Amino acid sequence: MKNISLLIAILLSQFGFCQNFQSEFLKYCQTKDTLNQLRTLEEWKKINPNDPELYTSYFNYHFSKSRKEVIALTTDQPNGQSLVIKDSLNKTAGFLGSEIHYDKSELQKGISKIDEGIKNYPNRLDMRFGKIYVLGQTKDWQKFTSEIIKTIQYSSKNKNNWTWTNNETRKDGENFFLSALQDYQLQLYNTGDNKLLDNMKEIANEVLKFYPNHIESLSNLSITYLLTKEYDKALVPLYKAEKLNPKDYILLSNIAQAYKLKGEKQKAIEYYKKTIEFGDDRAKKYAKQQITELKK
Known part of the structure; x- marks a missing residue:
């Protein structure tokens, strides 16, 4: 009985240590203290090297460390905030903004850690x-x-x-x-x-x-065909999705769009009318506009 009690005490103690390490690591993440992040991870690894939260924490550490933000002068406007650079004629000559780069070596360390975690858990x-x-x-x-x-x-x-x-x-x-x-x-x-x-x-x-009945994936598949102008292929998953949910106005509108792009005006109008029947105000307004255009 004493041995069992001792085992439970050891397990609870280890669980408490791991919880403390996790909290400590998160605290250093918030302050961006990478030195203490690494110190915490190394101490944590000594106590419980197979703790699943240790894998995710190592992963976050390496990913964060791999991320580098640099200021760059570009001819194309970057995402996010940027400063417009004008020439002597007050024409836009370029943009000064930040770009994110990732250190491949550091990133791979993180990927390796999470792969190990996925394998074990x-x-x-x-x-x-x-x-x-x-x-x-x-x-x-x-x-x-x-x-x-x-x-x-x-x-x-x-x-x-x-x-x-x-x-x-x-x-x-x-x-x-x-x-x-x-x-x-x-x-x-x-x-x-x-x-x-x-x-x-x-x-x-x-x-x-x-x-096989996942309507969103059927819709996604149809969109890839619509964008590559393979309209007949797009209609196959759309019709299957319609059978699963004949009142889904987004599907109905997509079917109408496929027929419109095919040049089959009457079929397009038929499905825009169904969209009006089941759609919200925005969908109804759009469908009515499309029907008006198709009847011209």
């Missing part, structure tokens, strides 16, 4: 999403896509029984997971790079392998 969705976030920030779109697909495939194995920080269970596992995938698809779309439509298509198709 495959159900920790925050680790997987953290890695995907960083790959998106560094615009490594191929690895970004690959990591999303790996996570989709694993979701079918663990049935979306995900955990999060401090191994807390995600009660809304599947909905939360699929909703996040939409954000990643939007991230690819917002780049405006048509080459990444293939990445969007790959992700949508992978989701549909395991979640």
Whole structure:
């Protein structure tokens, strides 16, 4: 009995230490004290080298350290705030603004740590999403896509029984997971790079392998075809999605748009009328405008 009590005491003591290390690390993150961040991580590693929060903390440390902001003079206006440089004729000669660069060596240290964490704790969705976030920030779109697909495939194995920080269970596992995938698809779309439509298509198709009735992925797939002017291909997933939810006015509007682009005015009008029937005020207004244009 004494031995059992001693074991429980040791485990509780270690848990307390890890909690303190985590709080201490976060405190130094807020003050951007990298020296004490590293010192805390090294002490933490000695006490509990397999603590899942240690992996995420090392990952955050290396990612933050890899991020470098530099001031640069460019001819194209950078994202965010910038200073316009004028020439002697008061014409815009360039822009002075900040650019973010990432140290590849430091970044890889962080990726290696989170990969180790994912291997040991495959159900920790925050680790997987953290890695995907960083790959998106560094615009490594191929690895970004690959990591999303790996996570989709694993979701079918663990049935979306995900955990999060401090191994807390995600009660809304599947909905939360699929909703996040939409954000990643939007991230690819917002780049405006048509080459990444293939990445969007790959992700949508992978989701549909395991979640064939996921309306958002059916819609995403159709959009990739619409943007490449493959209208008949776009209509296939749209019609499937319509059968699943015939009152989804966004889908109905997309079907109308596909027919409009195909030059089939009557079919386009038919679906814009359905959009008016089920849509919100904004959708109704847009559909009415489109019908007016098509009837000219």
